Amino acid sequence: MSRLIKKPIPVPNGVQVEIKENIIKVKGPKGELSQEYLPYVKIEQKEDGIWVTPNEEMVRSQSDRRKLAMFSGTYWALVRNMIIGVTQGYQKELEIKGVGYRAQLQGKKLVLNLGYAHPVEIEPPEGITIEVPNPTSIIVKGIDKYLVGQVAANIRRWREPIVYSGKGIRYKGEYVRTKVGKKV
Secondary structure, three states: OOOHHHOOEOOOOOOEEEEEOOEEEEEEOOEEEEEEOOOOEEEEEEOOEEEEEEOHHHOOOHHHHHHHHHHHHHHHHHHHHHHHHHHOOEEEEEEEEOOOOEEEEEOOEEEEEOOOOOOEEEOOOOOEEEEEEEOOEEEEEEOOHHHHHHHHHHHHHOOOOOOOOOOEEEEOOOOOOOOOOOOO
16 A cells, blocks of 8 residues: 555644535645545545545455555645645756757746757746746746646756757756767
8 A cells, every 4th residue: 555645644733625526626826736536545634634545345356456446645745745745846957958049038027048040939838837047047936836847857858968968958966878979
């Protein structure tokens, strides 16, 4: 069984949790998130926090117990991420390495010059804000952990780090091991 589900998810002050049928909604100072959950788990709010437990009514064999435990741990983490998102928020930082590579904001749009014949324009989805403190760094912020990570990955995909020179877009602190090029 998942060790996470043996303890409750604490709900900080200023956060409202609403559980209806198979949807959980979390509302906090930074915004509101909702998540649909499968009938494999039961999510209950008690005075000490939110409890995620396997739905024992769905068990037909021993392998079903393992599946229910996995779903319980997954939904425990999803609910905790929602609570952290509406209270603190999430952010991913990206670095740009390379001569002539740079980023800038035009309104809400991110414009990247990455050595292509044209600049790359990226429109962030709703709920995501992009900051460019200097031309070689990008910060992606939002309350949904999945969406923040996906937008950062989409930006990185435009010019992944080259293993021979190290040029490209990388996460802050990411180490790119460079290879030795051809010797003539």
